[in-house]
Amino acid sequence: xxxxxxxxxxxxxxxxxxxxxxxxxxxxxxxxxxxxxxxxxxxxxxxxxxxxxxxxxxxxxxxxxxxxxxxxxxxxxxxxxxxxxxxxxxxxxxxxxxxxxxxxxxxxxxxxxxxxxxxxxxxxxxxxxxxxxxxxxxxxxxxxxxxxxxxxxxxxxxxxxxxxxxxxxxxxxxxxxxxxxxxxxxxxxxxxxxxxxxxxxxxxxxxxxxxxxxxxxxxxxxxxxxxxxxxxxxxxxxxxxxxxxxxxxxxxxxxxxxxxxxxxxxx
Amino acid sequence: xxxxxxxxxxxxxxxxxxxxxxxxxxxxxxxxxxxxxxxxxxxxxxxxxxxxxxxxxxxxxxxxxxxxxxxxxxxxxxxxxxxxxxxxxxxxxxxxxxxxxxxxxxxxxxxxxxxxxxxxxxxxxxxxxxxxxxxxxxxxxxxxxxxxxxxxxxxxxxxxxxxxxxxxxxxxxxxxxxxxxxxxxxxxxxxxxxxxxxxxxxxxxxxxxxxxxxxxxxxxxxxxxxxxxxxxxxxxxxxxxx
Numbered sequence: 265x266x267x268x269x270x271x272x273x274x275x276x277x278x279x280x281x282x283x284x285x286x287x288x289x290x291x292x293x294x295x296x297x298x299x300x301x302x303x304x305x306x307x308x309x310x311x312x313x314x315x316x317x318x319x320x321x322x323x324x325x326x327x328x329x330x331x332x333x334x335x336x337x338x339x340x341x342x343x344x345x346x347x348x349x350x351x352x353x354x355x356x357x358x359x360x361x362x363x364x365x366x367x368x369x370x371x372x373x374x375x376x377x378x379x380x381x382x383x384x385x386x387x388x389x390x391x392x393x394x395x396x397x398x399x400x401x402x403x404x405x406x407x408x409x410x411x412x413x414x415x416x417x418x419x420x421x422x423x424x425x426x427x428x429x430x431x432x433x434x435x436x437x438x439x440x441x442x443x444x445x446x447x448x449x450x451x452x453x454x455x456x457x458x459x460x461x462x463x464x465x466x467x468x469x470x471x472x473x474x475x476x477x478x479x480x481x482x483x484x485x486x487x488x489x490x491x492x493x494x495x496x497x498x499x500x501x502x503x504x505x506x507x508x509x510x511x512x513x514x515x516x517x518x519x520x521x522x523x524x525x526x527x528x529x530x531x
Numbered sequence: 532x533x534x535x536x537x538x539x540x541x542x543x544x545x546x547x548x549x550x551x552x553x554x555x556x557x558x559x560x561x562x563x564x565x566x567x568x569x570x571x572x573x574x575x576x577x578x579x580x581x582x583x584x585x586x587x588x589x590x591x592x593x594x595x596x597x598x599x600x601x602x603x604x605x606x607x608x609x610x611x612x613x614x615x616x617x618x619x620x621x622x623x624x625x626x627x628x629x630x631x632x633x634x635x636x637x638x639x640x641x642x643x644x645x646x647x648x649x650x651x652x653x654x655x656x657x658x659x660x661x662x663x664x665x666x667x668x669x670x671x672x673x674x675x676x677x678x679x680x681x682x683x684x685x686x687x688x689x690x691x692x693x694x695x696x697x698x699x700x701x702x703x704x705x706x707x708x709x710x711x712x713x714x715x716x717x718x719x720x721x722x723x724x725x726x727x728x729x730x731x732x733x734x735x736x737x738x739x740x741x742x743x744x745x746x747x748x749x750x751x752x753x754x755x756x757x758x759x760x761x762x763x764x765x766x767x768x769x770x771x772x773x
Contacts, residue, residue, distance in 0.1 A: 293612040410623035417608060417622065424581040424601035425623055425667065464611075471613045472647065 266391070269384055274493050276386045276394050277507055280450045281459055281485030283401040284443050285467075286478040288460035288485075290405075290436055292468070293416050298347055299333070301457045302354030303437075304444045306332035308361035308453045311378050316364060322393055325445035332357060333437045358453075381452035381504030383493070390449055397446035401439045405478075408435050413474055450489075451504035459485060462511040469522035484514050532594050533558050534671050534703050535580060540589035542575055549575045552727050553589070557671060562697060562704045564734075566711060567724035568746055573707040574604060576724065577673050580705075597671065600664030600702070604675040606656065608648050616651070616659050617644040626666050634665040637699070638692055653680035657689065665696065672696070674706035686710055690717055711747065 266272055291300050307325040314324030332353050340346040365373055377385070386394070405412070411432050414422040419429040440460075447456035463485035464477065471477035492507030499506075533556045540553040550572040557563055567573050578584035579591060581601055608614065614622075620631065635641050638658040643651065651659060657677055664672055674693070678686045690710075694717060697704055721738075722731040729742040737743050 293609050295609065414623040416612070417614075417619070418603060418606055420578065420581055420583055420603050421601060421606075421663075422623070423583045424599045424673070427623065429583065468611055468613065472615060473618050474612060474614055475618075477613055 266388060269386070270493070270497065272386045272388070272391050273383045273503065274490065276383055276391055276450055277489030277493050277503075278486045279395050279398040280443070280447045281463065281489040281507075282482050283398040284447065284456070284459040285463040285481035285483075285485035286405050287401060287436070287439050287443055288462075288464035289467070289474070289478050289481055290412060290416060291440070291460050292464045293474075294436075296436070297457065297461055298350055300440055300444075300460055302336070302350035302357075303329045303333050303440050304447075304453045304456045305354035306357035307441075307444045307448060308378060309357035309364070310361075310445075311448065311453075312361035312364035315368060315373060321448065322397075322445050325448055326441050328357065329441035329444050330438065333441065337433075337437070377452070378448055379452045379454045380502060381448065381450050381455065383450045383503045383507075386449055394446045394449065397442050401442050404435055404439050408432060409475075409478075412436065451507060455504055455508050458508040458511060459488075462508070462515050463488065466511070466515040466518045469518050484511065484518075488514060532592075534594050534597055535705075536590075536592040537579075538590045538592075540579065540591055541587045542572070542579055542584050543587040544585070548587075548726070549584075550579070550726060554728065555722065557703050557705055559670075560697065560701045560703055561720065562706070562718050563720045563722060564718040565705070565707045565722045565724050566709075566743075566747070567707075567729075571725040573724055574675055577601070577675050577705075577707065580673065594670075598667050598669045600667050600669030600672045602657075602660045602664050602672065602674045602677045604677075604679060604707075606648075606660060610649060614648050615644065616640065616646050616648060619648050619659065620663050620666055624663075624667055630666055630668065634662045637665060637696060638662045654685050657681065658692075661692070665700075668700070669702050671703040671705060674704065674708075676707050676709060678708070678710055693717070 266275075291297060307329045310324035310326070310328030311321050313328065314321045336346065336349045336353050340349055362375070365375060374382070376382075411422065411427045412435065414425065414427060415429045415432040422429050422432065443460065444453065444456050447459060450456075451459055463481040466484050467477045467480035471480055488511035489507050492510035493503055495501065495510065496503040496506035535555070535557040537553055537555040540550060541548065542550040553576065565573050565576065575584050579586055580593070581599060620626070620634075632641075635644075638661050640655070640658050640662050643655055643659060646655075648656070648659070657680070661677065672693075678689050681689060693704060693706075696702065718734055720731060721734050723729040723737055723740075723743045723746065725746060729746065730737055730740045732740075
């Protein structure tokens with residue numbers, strides 16, 4: 265069954281979406297969209313380094329993303345605000361990555377595969393690594409769900425209840441770096457932020473509790489992967505962008521329905 | 532041992548010294564009020580106690596396993612985060628039906644349970660925050676300007692509630708307040724803070740100290756000074772009205 269490239273692609277897509285969506289809720293609640301984007305961009309430098317020095321792309325992406333997000337977090341607030349620093353670090357990484365790859369003239373590298381993903385080329389090994397990453401992220405999020413939620417609501421409240429806000433924030437940073445790394449094969453560094461943000465934003469209009477929002481986001485994310493991959497197969501379109509377009513359709517549909525229902529309620 | 536014992540504490544953010552030479556302790560069941568002008572480090576002192584402010588020098592001893600109920604000055608929940616009052620009360624703290632019911636009964640929030648946090652009025656939000664703090668069955672309550680945004684009757688109701696809580700649960704209360712004329716009477720001790728502790732003691736002695744009057748004398752001439760006028764000593768403030 266796993267020998268079929270479509271099956272592998274579908275399993276990879278669903279896996280990454282499932283992990284990205286609940287994490288994406290925290291990214292949305294904490295207004296970290298730009299942080300997520302910069303983390304994803306910096307992964308490209310990790311990819312370039314791993315191609316240059318011939319080690320695992322996944323490890324390269326995780327390491328450079330983590331290094332970027334940690335150093336930016338430590339530097340923030342001294343003389344520049346976080347969003348400026350993220351802009352500097354994220355775009356420096358993506359530019360440096362592209363420059364670095366240009367030196368690798370001996371090897372033909374399809375950069376597009378890293379920018380927007382190459383899900384149809386997911387190997388058995390890739391699939392295994394993706395699902396290890398997915399399992400890690402989901403376990404982290406489920407295990408720390410309540411403390412993470414409390415820290416998101418108010419750091420002082422969390423601290424008074426005996427939780428360490430810095431530690432909980434670090435868990436988000438780590439999960440983000442892993443999701444970016446496993447998402448490279450699926451939607452690439454340019455679009456992974458979409459799998460974090462769009463399902464969460466879509467779920468907002470139908471959820472009344474944080475847990476429901478996380479659950480709906482995962483459902484919407486996985487459905488987007490399923491629809492997107494099949495649509496890409498039928499219409500012969502690039503797969504990663506098709507998944508993101510499917511998610512956007514969910515967002516538009518759910519936003520329209522919920523605003524229609526609200527108006528009806530008011531009348 | 533005391534619930535909280537602070538010795539020669541100073542807190543510094545970057546190069547800015549916010550608090551220095553703070554000595555403070557809190558015993559079981561005590562109500563202590565901290566007053567001080569804006570920017571005097573009141574909230575920072577609370578943050579030091581709950582562990583989110585960097586302690587520069589000095590020591591802050593908290594009795595082991597001390598349960599702290601913290602009511603922040605305000606709580607802004609992002610509009611993208613849907614959460615009902617019931618869920619908020621239960622986030623990351625163990626509770627049972629009885630504790631939950633007791634806490635809500637005490638602050639009168641039973642009928643708010645299914646409301647979204649973002650749809651609460653200022654007064655309702657304060658009561659929910661207090662209910663959350665009480666669910667932890669705290670040994671000490673930290674109230675940071677908990678009556679912000681309440682009208683006069685609301686403030687009076689709030690302090691009656693706090694008084695009721697102490698009678699029912701015997702937890703100590705450390706509060707920051709601007710409602711000088713109201714809180715002074717209800718406190719065992721008042722601490723006047725302005726980066727350092729200017730003066731402290733029983734409400735009467737603090738109110739009549741020159742340090743306190745230097746800070747608040749003119750600011751509250753309308754309410755507080757009038758309220759205190761039956762005392763026979765002289766206040767020596769320029770703005771005092773007879």
